[in-house]
Amino acid sequence: MERESIDKYLKDIDELGYEKALTLDSNDVAKILRIKTRTVVNWAKGNIGPKCKRVGKSYFYTKRDIAEFLAQN
Secondary structure: OHHHHHHHHHHHHHHHHHOOOOEEEHHHHHHHHOOOHHHHHHHHHOOOOOOOEEEOOEEEEEHHHHHHHHHHO
16 A cells, blocks of 8 residues: 555656656755745754755755655655
């Protein structure tokens, strides 16, 4: 069941125009989740929300991590 949900969310993310993207930044994630970028950044700083990697001052996410987060919530 969860795998089907993840696959559905991955397809939805691709349909939003991210089919060629390997990683997403905080702005992309905010658009997908329909929340403010600041919220995504605060989640990343607080180690809550979707899994991410920090590079310098930026946070990056994989589409799969976003899909897993959506499937859990």
